[in-house]
Amino acid sequence: MARRVRKAIFPVAGLGTRFLPATKVMAKEMLPIVDKPLIQYAVEEAAAAGIEYFIFVTGRGKSILVDHFDHAPELEMLLGRRGKEQELESLFEAMPDPGKVFSVRQQVPLGLGHAVWCAREFIGEEPFAVLLPDELLMSDVPGLKQLMNVHADVGGNLISITEVLPEHTNRYGILNVETDDGKVAKAMGMIEKPSLEDAPSRLANIGRYVLDPAIFTHLDKHLTGSGGEIQLTDAIDATTDSLPFHGVRFDGERFDCGDKIGFITANIAFALKRPEMSDQVRAAVAKLIA
Ligand code: G1P
Numbered sequence: 001m002a003r004r005v006r007k008a009i010f011p012v013a014g015l016g017t018r019f020l021p022a023t024k025v026m027a028k029e030m031l032p033i034v035d036k037p038l039i040q041y042a043v044e045e046a047a048a049a050g051i052e053y054f055i056f057v058t059g060r061g062k063s064i065l066v067d068h069f070d071h072a073p074e075l076e077m078l079l080g081r082r083g084k085e086q087e088l089e090s091l092f093e094a095m096p097d098p099g100k101v102f103s104v105r106q107q108v109p110l111g112l113g114h115a116v117w118c119a120r121e122f123i124g125e126e127p128f129a130v131l132l133p134d135e136l137l138m139s140d141v142p143g144l145k146q147l148m149n150v151h152a153d154v155g156g157n158l159i160s161i162t163e164v165l166p167e168h169t170n171r172y173g174i175l176n177v178e179t180d181d182g183k184v185a186k187a188m189g190m191i192e193k194p195s196l197e198d199a200p201s202r203l204a205n206i207g208r209y210v211l212d213p214a215i216f217t218h219l220d221k222h223l224t225g226s227g228g229e230i231q232l233t234d235a236i237d238a239t240t241d242s243l244p245f246h247g248v249r250f251d252g253e254r255f256d257c258g259d260k261i262g263f264i265t266a267n268i269a270f271a272l273k274r275p276e277m278s279d280q281v282r283a284a285v286a287k288l289i290a
Pocket of ligand 1: 112132134135171172173174192204205206207232233258
């Protein structure tokens with residue numbers, strides 16, 4: 001039985017160039033899906049999976065993400081005075097308990113592996129989760145929990161995976177599979193954004209990880225990989241000699257909100273799940289496409 005996963009890293013230092021001008025002054029993780037920012041969905045998913053400590057790896061201009069999980073006294077007072085109970089309550093929905101939110105700066109954007117490495121002192125010697133908030137997951141069992149359930153049995157490093165189109169392998173970390181039972185794939189390694197010819201499979205990393213702190217030994221070397229960046233994928237790949245590595249097929253709907261189409265689709269999908277607006281959204285969309 002592997003050690004319990006208590007800590008999660010949220011790498012949120014990215015610039016969000018794909019959403020300019022919306023992200024000129026605002027963090028891309030604050031883009032809303034219906035009425036909640038992307039970062040809140042990721043934090044809620046982690047909390048629902050049993051995560052207790054939340055660490056944000058931020059960059060310049062990204063403090064707003066940490067503020068989102070703090071009190072807003074003026075707003076709270078105003079809503080209280082006006083009797084806006086529901087709105088007031090919504091402010092507390094995702095607020096972790098005092099002392100459970102941490103942040104660290106990635107001073108220079110050197111890649112995802114480097115961002116995770118920036119949180120190494122916080123992690124110490126225990127297994128931990130990483131959630132990429134751009135990837136929005138909709139499922140009965142929280143995406144991260146699905147991964148943690150398998151981790152409890154097999155330990156080592158794990159990522160959530162889904163099958164992608166052959167022409168899309170160059171957008172993702174792709175698993176090099178050893179055996180596959182249709183749900184869990186035992187992997188020999190992983191390669192970041194391979195071309196169609198170089199892709200060892202079509203099983204793609206969808207931004208949920210449970211990792212062993214041993215990966216920091218590799219990240220300490222600051223080796224660059226795909227795109228000239230320090231890749232988390234390479235650190236995982238480098239530790240497969242000494243640790244088990246598994247991909248777990250995600251059971252649910254996944255939306256790549258780092259992409260405009262994915263973001264728009266997610267907004268419609270999440271709105272359709274909300275009882276108070278579902279019928280109206282359905283009618284509005286039907287009218288638009290008629
Ligand atoms: C990151 C990871 C990649 C993963 C992807 C999922 O890439 O490096 O392995 O498949 O997220 O969205 P990015 O899209 O940040 O370049």
